[in-house]
Amino acid sequence: MRIQSRMMIWLLVVCIARPIMANNSAKAKMIYKDAHATLENRVEDLLSRMTLKEKVLQLNQYTLGTNNIENNKGVEVKNIPAEIGSLIYFATDPELRNRMQRHAMEDSRLGIPILFGYDAIHGFRTIFPIPLAQACSWNPALVEQGCRVSAQECRMSGVDWTFSPMIDVSRDPRWGRVAECYGEDPYANGVFAQAAVKGYQGNSLAAATSVAACLKHYVGYGASEAGRDYVYTEISRQSLWDTYLLPYEMGVKAGAATIMSSFNDISGTPGSANYYTLTEVLRHRWHFSGMVVSDWAAIQQLKSQGMAKNLKEAGALALTAGLDMDMMSHSYDAYLESLVTEGKVSMAVIDEAVRRVLRVKFQLGLFENPYTPVSKPAARFLLPQSLQVASDITSESMVLLKNSGILPLQSVKKIAVVGPMADNAHDLLGCWWGHGEDQDIQKLLTGIQKEFAGISEVRYAKGCDFDGDDESGFKEAEALAKWADVVIMCMGEKGSWSGENNSHADISLPAIQQKLMHTVNNAGGKIVLVLASGRPVVLGEAVDLSEAILEVWHPGIAGGDALGGILSGRYNPSGKLAMTFPYAQGQIPIYYNRRNSARRHQGFYKDMTSEPLYPFGHGLSYTHFIYGLPVASKSHVTKNDKFQVSVSVTNVGDRDGKETVFWYIVDPYSTITRPCKELKFFEKKLIRKGESVTYTFNVDVERDLGYIDADGRRFVESGEVSILVGDKELKLNIE
Numbered sequence: 204m205r206i207q208s209r210m211m212i213w214l215l216v217v218c219i220a221r222p223i224m225a226n227n228s229a230k231a232k233m234i235y236k237d238a239h240a241t242l243e244n245r246v247e248d249l250l251s252r253m254t255l256k257e258k259v260l261q262l263n264q265y266t267l268g269t270n271n272i273e274n275n276k277g278v279e280v281k282n283i284p285a286e287i288g289s290l291i292y293f294a295t296d297p298e299l300r301n302r303m304q305r306h307a308m309e310d311s312r313l314g315i316p317i318l319f320g321y322d323a324i325h326g327f328r329t330i331f332p333i334p335l336a337q338a339c340s341w342n343p344a345l346v347e348q349g350c351r352v353s354a355q356e357c358r359m360s361g362v363d364w365t366f367s368p369m370i371d372v373s374r375d376p377r378w379g380r381v382a383e384c385y386g387e388d389p390y391a392n393g394v395f396a397q398a399a400v401k402g403y404q405g406n407s408l409a410a411a412t413s414v415a416a417c418l419k420h421y422v423g424y425g426a427s428e429a430g431r432d433y434v435y436t437e438i439s440r441q442s443l444w445d446t447y448l449l450p451y452e453m454g455v456k457a458g459a460a461t462i463m464s465s466f467n468d469i470s471g472t473p474g475s476a477n478y479y480t481l482t483e484v485l486r487h488r489w490h491f492s493g494m495v496v497s498d499w500a501a502i503q504q505l506k507s508q509g510m511a512k513n514l515k516e517a518g519a520l521a522l523t524a525g526l527d528m529d530m531m532s533h534s535y536d537a538y539l540e541s542l543v544t545e546g547k548v549s550m551a552v553i554d555e556a557v558r559r560v561l562r563v564k565f566q567l568g569l570f571e572n573p574y575t576p577v578s579k580p581a582a583r584f585l586l587p588q589s590l591q592v593a594s595d596i597t598s599e600s601m602v603l604l605k606n607s608g609i610l611p612l613q614s615v616k617k618i619a620v621v622g623p624m625a626d627n628a629h630d631l632l633g634c635w636w637g638h639g640e641d642q643d644i645q646k647l648l649t650g651i652q653k654e655f656a657g658i659s660e661v662r663y664a665k666g667c668d669f670d671g672d673d674e675s676g677f678k679e680a681e682a683l684a685k686w687a688d689v690v691i692m693c694m695g696e697k698g699s700w701s702g703e704n705n706s707h708a709d710i711s712l713p714a715i716q717q718k719l720m721h722t723v724n725n726a727g728g729k730i731v732l733v734l735a736s737g738r739p740v741v742l743g744e745a746v747d748l749s750e751a752i753l754e755v756w757h758p759g760i761a762g763g764d765a766l767g768g769i770l771s772g773r774y775n776p777s778g779k780l781a782m783t784f785p786y787a788q789g790q791i792p793i794y795y796n797r798r799n800s801a802r803r804h805q806g807f808y809k810d811m812t813s814e815p816l817y818p819f820g821h822g823l824s825y826t827h828f829i830y831g832l833p834v835a836s837k838s839h840v841t842k843n844d845k846f847q848v849s850v851s852v853t854n855v856g857d858r859d860g861k862e863t864v865f866w867y868i869v870d871p872y873s874t875i876t877r878p879c880k881e882l883k884f885f886e887k888k889l890i891r892k893g894e895s896v897t898y899t900f901n902v903d904v905e906r907d908l909g910y911i912d913a914d915g916r917r918f919v920e921s922g923e924v925s926i927l928v929g930d931k932e933l934k935l936n937i938e
Contacts, residue, residue, distance in 0.1 A: 238571050245570075246561045250554060252313060258557045259539045261288035261315065262522075264496065264530045267303055268293030285311035288528060288560055289496075292319040292362055295328070295638050297575035300361030304573050316569035318560070320364035320417075320496075323637050324383055325349075326759060327356035328584040330632050330639035331593055332600045333701075333737055334369065334395075336756035338385035338781035339822070340599035341863040341887045343398035349596050350402025352589040355412040359583040361575045363567050364415040366463060368399035370450040371420055374794040376782065377430030379705030382634050382737035382757070384425060386781025387794045387819060389446050390882050393453030400457040408460060409568030411576075418454040419463035420498060422480050423447045427467060430791070431706045433504075436467045440913040441875065443469070443480075448915070452489060460563050461494045464526050466501050473508050475501040476517070481525030488915060494559040495527045502532035514538065519547050527556040585643060590761070597758045597765040599861070602778035603823040605752040609731060611772030611825060612689060618655060619687035620648050620663045621680045621723060622694045622716070624735045630669075633737055633757025634702025643760045647693050647733065650763025654771050662686070666723075669697050670713045677722050684728030691770070692720060693733045694745075698757050701737025710788060711741040724748045733766060739784040742816065754778075772825060777861035777887070779822030786816045795819035796878035820865055826856025826892065830864075830929030839936050840904055842919040848900045850928050854890040863887040864898040867927040868908060873920060875910060880927060883907045900926070908937060 234240045235249035250258075265283060267290040283290070285307045292300055300319055308314045325331045331349045340346070350367075357365055369383040370392040385395040396418060405413040423443065426436040438447060451462070464481065465474035474480065475497050485491045502521045503514060511517035518534030519542050529535040542548040564570065603610070612618070624630065628644040652661050666680035667673065684690050694716045700707070711717075712734075721744070723730060732749040734740065737757050746752065753776070755766055768774035785793045789808070793815050800806050807813040831851035840846060852862055866884040870877045884900045884907070902908065909919040919937060926933045 236570065242562065242565055245565055246558050249313065249315070249561055250557055253557070255540055255543060255550075255553070257286050257313065257315075258553055259535060260284055260286040261557050261560050262528050262539070262553075263287060263533075263536045264289040264291060264320070264528055266291045266293065266531070267319075268299060286315065287317060289318040289320060289364075291530075292321050295360055296580070297359070297361035297577055301574045301577070308573050315561075316564055316573040318364055318564055318567070318569065319362050320366060321357065321362040322367070322635055323353050323357050323362065323365040324367050324369065324635035325353075325633070326637050326639065327353050327360065327362070328638045328640070328643070329353070329356060329589045329593055330636055330643070330759040331596050332756055332758045333382045333633040334385055335382050335737070335781060336600040336758065337596060338391060338395055339602050339756070339778040340596060341779055341781075341885055342596075342599055343394055345592070345596045345599060346395055347398040347402035348592045350399045351405065351412075352592055354403045354405065354414045356583055356589075357414045358412050359575065359578060362414060363569065364417065364461065364563075365403060366417045366419060367403070368396050368416065368454070369419050370396045370454060371423075371425030371465075372447055372450065373425030374783075374792040375427070375430040376710055376738040376740075376785070377707055377788070377791060378425065378427055379432065379634070379701045379707065379737070380425070380703055381782060382701040387783060388781070388796065388882050389449040391781060391885070392450035394885075396450050396454035396459075397457040400454055400459045404458065404460065408566045409572075415460035415563055415567060417461040417463050417496065418451055418459045420465035420467075420474070421451055421462050421485070421495070422465060422474060423469050424465040424467045424474070432704050433466045436469055438470055444911050444913060444915045448484065455485075455489050455491050459493065460566060461496060462491070463496050463498055464501060466498055466504065468508050473505055473510055475526055476505055476510060476520040476524045478524040484915070486525060492559065492562065494563050495525060497521065497526055497528065497530045497532065499530055500532045502526070502529050502534045515542065518542065522548060522556060523552055527559045593759060593761040594764060597761040598768060598774045600756060600758065600778050601765060601769055601776060602754040602780055602821075603751070603769070603776040604754055604784070604817050604821065605746065605749060606823050607750045609689065609729060609750040610753075610770065612655075612659075612770050613772070615659050615688045617687045617689075618651065618659045618661045619683040619690045619728065620651055620661060620693065621666045621683065621690055621719070622692045622733075623665060623667060623669045624695055624733070625663060625691075625693035626665065630698040631735065631758055631760075631762045633698045633759070634705070636698065639760065645761055645763030647735075647755075647763050647766050650765070650767035651691060651770065653763070654767030654773070666719045667715045669716070671715055674715070674718070677719060680719060681722050681726045684723040684726035687728060689731060690723050690728035691731045691733055692723065693735065694720070695735035695740065696737055698737070701757070708788070710738060711743055712745055717743060717745060720745055720748045731770070735762075739780075739782050741785060741787055746816070772858070775825045775858050775860045776822070777824060777863070779820050779863055780817055781819070783815045783819050784817035786811060790815070796881055798876055799879050824856075824860045824862070826854055826858040826860040828860070828862045828890065829853045829855050830931055833926060833928050833931055833933040835926075835933060835935060837935075839938055841938050842904055842909075844904045846902050848902060848926055848928075848933060849897050850931070851895050851897050852890060852929075853895040854892050857892055859889065859891045861887055861889050864928060866900045869925040869927060870908070870910070870922075871925075872922060873910060875912060877910055900928075904937065
């Protein structure tokens with residue numbers, strides 16, 4: 204009896220223990236929850252546990268919170284499924300995000316965290332100059348610092364992923380989105396892409412102040428015909444490789460975690476369903492393992508472009524081309540399951556897309572730290588070091604286009620400030636202004652008043668609005684011009700005039716502003732034109748009416764201090780144009796690295812010059828630099844060589860100044876004709892008055908002197924090439 208009792212007790216213990224042991228064993232085998240397991244093992248383990256429905260939901264992005272971007276029309280989504288892959292997060296603190304994340308972690312079967320993204324294009328709350336302006340600083344280190352600030356504010360506010368940098372090469376200033384890119388040159392866009400990726404992602408994506416970067420818009424969006432947004436682009440395979448793909452390749456090599464596909468139709472195949480660009484180039488050639496997300500409703504727009512007859516077909520085309528996540532088209536969530544059941548999309552394709560999404564989430568550390576610590580705004584935003592970075596970028600981004608000698612203002616007793624941008628805060632933020640607030644802005648008028656306090660008397664008159672025909676303020680401006688020694692006219696574009704869906708056929712300085720300038724000039728006013736814009740502007744008669752012209756762009760929060768400092772000479776301007784200024788709209792597209800004409804002595808406009816108003820790389824200083832002769836470590840080089848070219852630059856003026864040296868390549872004869880010159884390297888350094896500084900270009904013959912064919916293969920040909928630096932030329936022979 205005792206033996207039977209003992210046996211029964213033992214069997215009872217075993218029966219109880221087995222489920223516990225089995226449960227513990229199952230937990231032990233949950234590799235995806237093991238932070239010490241390898242990334243790929245975690246991804247594969249989690250993928251093996253997912254149902255088709257769970258996989259499909261990971262490939263969708265909805266919105267959460269109130270959207271302040273007019274064009275996207277996002278509203279808070281009710282009853283968001285706990286298994287959703289990503290949300291665009293429009294709130295400014297982590298509390299709503301954490302509530303939503305808790306829903307995902309606790310109410311879903313596998314507890315897969317949500318990825319929260321946001322368009323922090325040139326800042327989250329600390330708003331920097333628009334990217335086009337940042338490029339004019341030619342200071343990648345400063346751009347990296349700005350992106351680091353943006354990453355810190357984003358991540359501490361509940362955003363893990365920013366849809367930036369935008370690196371579309373564009374040569375048409377009528378396209379409003381030139382404000383978001385780094386100008387007209389492929390190499391420059393690539394360098395700033397690398398700086399942005401490094402700034403956003405830091406040393407580790409899992410860090411508490413890092414976010415995933417997103418290279419956009421892949422690819423050729425900046426070539427939109429006539430500068431009209433979303434339209435067809437005609438891009439040869441050669442131009443695709445030599446112009447538009449380069450920045451993305453550089454960004455991928457820098458480690459960008461994600462890429463956004465483009466809206467545009469590329470020579471008959473839209474970017475969001477383009478197997479060649481999304482898979483053959485991105486995956487097979489560049490070995491990109493990150494995630495590709497669509498632009499807003501881009502999959503749905505495959506119908507409008509005439510490629511897909513319905514949303515279901517659009518989803519199949521996009522996913523099989525290599526587009527992993529559907530942003531707000533509601534194609535994947537509605538149709539992917541049935542497409543798999545019908546055999547039109549394979550499970551292998553679904554699994555590969557899910558792998559890429561999960562990989563980013565693991566890299567961001569979301570499985571270990573799904574929630575964002577709650578903090579007060581003062582601990583996240585507008586920190587002293589962040590404001591200093593904003594100030595540095597802004598002062599180096601402004602470009603002195605013209606100066607008859609009136610600047611810097613010295614011993615000026617009476618200063619008039621006139622124009623619609625002077626006492627304006629919001630429009631200085633520019634397009635895609637994130638969560639910037641007007642109260643954070645240093646207005647231009649305020650900056651001038653502060654800079655010249657106790658030195659000059661400053662008076663203000665608005666004069667006119669940005670556009671329209673109201674001249675009621677002209678008389679006040681005229682009287683002020685008669686009183687003043689100098690009239691600082693703060694003119695240009697509203698912040699809302701550039702950015703997405705802001706194509707303009709006429710990019711001239713508006714007629715009412717030009718008329719006000721005539722009024723001030725006729726009153727005897729000496730005009731310093733301060734131009735705030737999101738694109739190069741056709742200035743017309745404003746050039747001759749002005750003694751000096753300073754392009755301040757849409758400078759973000761630190762515009763007033765930077766302007767005041769440049770006007771007084773506290774800052775020596777060092778910005779140089781990253782995009783050409785045309786004389787007239789009829790010259791567009793106009794850019795520096797065009798190919799040579801068949802008849803170089805003919806083919807010019809008969810009614811005006813064919814040259815730009817202000818070319819790429821133009822920008823004046825308050826000092827003067829002289830370039831020495833460039834010297835190469837080799838004069839005869841082979842195709843596999845690496846060598847150095849150096850040049851000494853001397854500051855012969857009476858002020859310290861920063862000078863950007865541009866190194867260009869000229870290959871006069873090639874089996875594939877090349878641009879008249881191509882930027883291959885740039886560097887910015889401080890040169891104190893009377894000093895000389897050496898700049899060095901480390902040349903890789905294949906990379907820098909070679910070219911690329913229509914299949915993306917680099918080649919080097921024997922013959923003569925030139926390296927241009929400043930006004931000097933160095934000729935080399937490739938053997």
